[in-house]
Amino acid sequence: MKAILLDRYGGPEVLQYTDLPDPEPGPGEVLIAVHAASVAPGDWKVRAGHLQQIFPQTFPTIPGRDGAGTVLALGPGVSGIGAGDEVCFITAHTENGSYAELVVRPAAEVVRRPANVSFTEAAAAVHAGVCAWISLLETIAVTAGQRVLVHGGSGGVGGMAVQIARHLGAEVAATCRAANADYVRSLGAGTVIPYDERDFATELNDYDVVLDLVGGDIHRRSYAVLKPGGNLVWLIAQPIQDLGAEHGVNVLRADIHDATYVLQAVVDLVASGAVRPQVGRTLPLAQAAEAHRLLETSEHSRGRIVLEVR
Ligand SMILES: NC(=O)c1ccc[n+]([C@@H]2O[C@H](COP(=O)([O-])OP(=O)(O)OC[C@H]3O[C@@H](n4cnc5c(N)ncnc54)[C@H](OP(=O)(O)O)[C@@H]3O)[C@@H](O)[C@H]2O)c1
Incomplete structure (x- = not known):
């Protein structure tokens, strides 16, 4: 798969667009084809090494804190979700993230994508x-x-x-x-x-x-x-x-955590039309470094930058 790899702390140029082996879902996990992943200020701060005390990185790693995509395959023991289901997911700063064509997530931690917004909007939310x-x-x-x-x-x-x-x-x-x-x-x-x-x-x-x-x-x-x-x-x-x-x-x-009930609550707000995801700009996955540069220099304004992966 194509992915963005981070093998050391540094400027945006340390983000490498490269080929990596496809991940495989283990027990209780699903393999997701990522359509869109958002880029947040925390991503560049982690990359630059500013958050080492809170989110220490084990290199090499794939950045990216969230995304939206389609389930491709199920690991052993997964039920209640199937190939073709469209989902939103969160990844932690300390594990492989969403700047990639494929990601593996625990099946219990993904939620259905709201049908009223695109993958790009879902990722922004x-x-x-x-x-x-x-x-x-x-x-x-x-x-x-x-x-x-x-x-x-x-x-x-x-x-x-x-x-x-x-x-x-x-x-x-x-x-x-x-x-x-x-x-x-x-x-x-x-x-x-x-x-x-x-x-x-x-x-x-x-x-x-x-x-x-x-x-x-x-x-x-x-x-x-x-x-x-x-x-x-x-x-x-x-x-x-x-x-x-x-x-x-x-x-x-505010103690930001990744519990699935919060993700579900946010998706429900989007699905009900109570909140509208704010996409400030889209870039292809290959331009993740440019997305980081825009955020880091405050040139980006309004909503989220979203990497469109496919
Ligand atoms: N775990 C955590 O504690 C956690 C989680 C998420 C985010 N954060 C942090 O929270 C901050 C906001 O995150 P975000 O994703 O919303 O960032 P963002 O999308 O980059 O937005 C930053 C906002 O700050 C505004 N701003 C800059 N200077 C300002 C000032 N002097 N007065 C008022 N507003 C000002 C900008 O407004 P204009 O564009 O209009 O100038 C922009 O809307 C970031 O520092 C991020 O790292 C922390």
């Missing part, structure tokens, strides 16, 4: 949706009427979070660059603060929730936006300092 869902529905439980600020509402996770929060009945504000303001409004944000023109911290107050996908100075200035007892939920980005006690708010890290 998976990891971004899982991160947004865990942030808003497991780390806390956003309820109707709450005021929720999403930093980075134009990004992969932020775009899904804006839609999920809106679907839950929250009043949603978001930050993004000015050029993306209309786009983020179209996802359901009633208030958009362009970070390159205005200061969210002086305009917004009395919020129940801030979802911080940026960290650093954005995190520090977010305390001013929250009401007493509010929740500042963060994902790993720029380092943060927890000032929750000083400000009387809860500071909660």
Whole structure:
């Protein structure tokens, strides 16, 4: 099969488009023909060696955290799923991933692809949706009427979070660059603060929730936006300092995990039309290095880059 191989930490050029032996499904596993795989910031951070403490790599390895494809073959003991079924799947940063024509996954961990979106859209929804869902529905439980600020509402996770929060009945504000303001409004944000023109911290107050996908100075200035007892939920980005006690708010890290019930919940939201996957750009598998370069230099904006594999 064709795949992207990573045999050391380094710049985008260490991603090699190459031929590898086809994987074979073991007991309880399925072999999937990958149609599309998303490219997330975590992928380039892993490749560059920035996340070695959290996700140590065993080289050589295939990057890629999620995808959508068609089941080709079943390993021994698999039932309830068959060749030809169209599925979505997650892979961990520490195992062979989805930048490949073929991937093997435990049958119990794949879910049916929503019929109302393409493989490319399904791939764009998976990891971004899982991160947004865990942030808003497991780390806390956003309820109707709450005021929720999403930093980075134009990004992969932020775009899904804006839609999920809106679907839950929250009043949603978001930050993004000015050029993306209309786009983020179209996802359901009633208030958009362009970070390159205005200061969210002086305009917004009395919020129940801030979802911080940026960290650093954005995190520090977010305390001013929250009401007493509010929740500042963060994902790993720029380092943060927890000032929750000083400000009387809860500071909660969203612990991103790969449990299948979360993937199923995200797919159900897509299937119901409550959220629409956001594909910012597509590239062929062979151009994975270019996808990493676009993300790393922040040239990419709006939703996910998706590698179209077949
Ligand atoms: N396990 C974890 O903890 C975990 C999981 C997933 C993601 N993450 C991290 O969470 C972050 C977001 O992930 P993602 O996939 O959504 O990334 P992404 O698709 O690259 O989006 C990043 C977003 O950040 C926005 N942004 C940049 N500077 C900003 C600022 N000063 N104020 C407000 N927004 C700003 C960008 O907005 P514009 O494009 O409009 O400029 C863009 O929408 C990344 O750092 C990622 O590594 C962590």
